[in-house]
Amino acid sequence: MKKMLMASLALLLAGQAFAADPISQRQQVFKQYKTTVGAMGKMVKGDTPYDKEAFAKLASQLEQLSQQPWQYFPAGSDAGKTGARPEIWSKPADWQKVIDNHKAATAKLKQVAQTGDLDAIRKQFAETNQTCKACHKDFRKD
Ligand code: HEC
Numbered sequence: 470m471k472k473m474l475m476a477s478l479a480l481l482l483a484g485q486a487f488a489a490d491p492i493s494q495r496q497q498v499f500k501q502y503k504t505t506v507g508a509m510g511k512m513v514k515g516d517t518p519y520d521k522e523a524f525a526k527l528a529s530q531l532e533q534l535s536q537q538p539w540q541y542f543p544a545g546s547d548a549g550k551t552g553a554r555p556e557i558w559s560k561p562a563d564w565q566k567v568i569d570n571h572k573a574a575t576a577k578l579k580q581v582a583q584t585g586d587l588d589a590i591r592k593q594f595a596e597t598n599q600t601c602k603a604c605h606k607d608f609r610k611d
Contacts, residue, residue, distance in 0.1 A: 491541040491542065491543055491546045492541075492546055492549055492550065492551045492553075494541040495538045495541035495542065495553075496551075498534060498537045498538045498541070499538060501534055502531070502534055502538075502601075505527055505530050505531050505534060506531065506598070506601075508527055509524060509527045509528070509531070509594060510594070512524050513587075513590065513591050513594050519587055521582075521585040524582055524590065525579075525582040525583055527582075528575075528578050528579045528581075528582035529579050529582075531575050531578065531579070531597075532575045532576055532578070532579040534575075535571055535572050535575040535576075536572070539568050542557055542558075544558055552609045552610045553608065553609065553610070554607070554608050554609060554610055556607060556608055557608050563607070564608060567600070567603055567604040567607070567608065568604075570600050570603070571597075571600040571601065571604060574593070574596050574597040574599075574600045575597055575600075577593055577596075577597075578590075578593045578594060578596075578597050581593045
């Protein structure tokens with residue numbers, strides 16, 4: 470019993486340490502971005518067969534992911550092992566704009582994915598990727 474208590478206490482503390490670190494939280498979300506976008510890219514390119522349902526599910530996941538990272542950029546979280554540039558905090562309006570563009574693009578991709586029109590999907594997928602790149606160019610260290 471005591472052992473179990475200690476084990477759950479350790480887990481709880483580990484969870485808190487993780488929760489207290491916004492840098493690893495946002496990097497965690499971006500890793501999911503990579504997996505999701507990677508799977509979509511393969512279908513769009515034809516490396517894996519296009520599957521309307523599967524693609525629509527991924528598009529929906531991406532739209533959910535697009536809501537998440539931004540809450541993990543509190544002021545002062547530009548120190549340590551992070552690719553975040555200080556411009557995130559010194560140019561908040563520009564930062565918000567690239568976030569909004571990105572959210573709009575993923576929302577549209579989610580809609581287009583429902584149609585199964587692969588040409589339109591390809592186009593909107595490319596547009597969405599552009600919004601990742603646009604943000605990385607100005608706000609992420611290489
Ligand atoms: C509004 C800005 C913005 C948008 C949009 C954005 N990113 Fe990023 N991304 C960042 C920043 C800032 C970092 C650095 C985070 C850090 O290290 O603290 C990052 C980091 C990453 C990383 C590295 C995570 C790691 O392991 O350190 C990947 C992969 C990534 N982004 C993929 C994507 C993909 C794919 C998209 C589009 C679907 C995207 N990002 C959209 C700002 C953005």
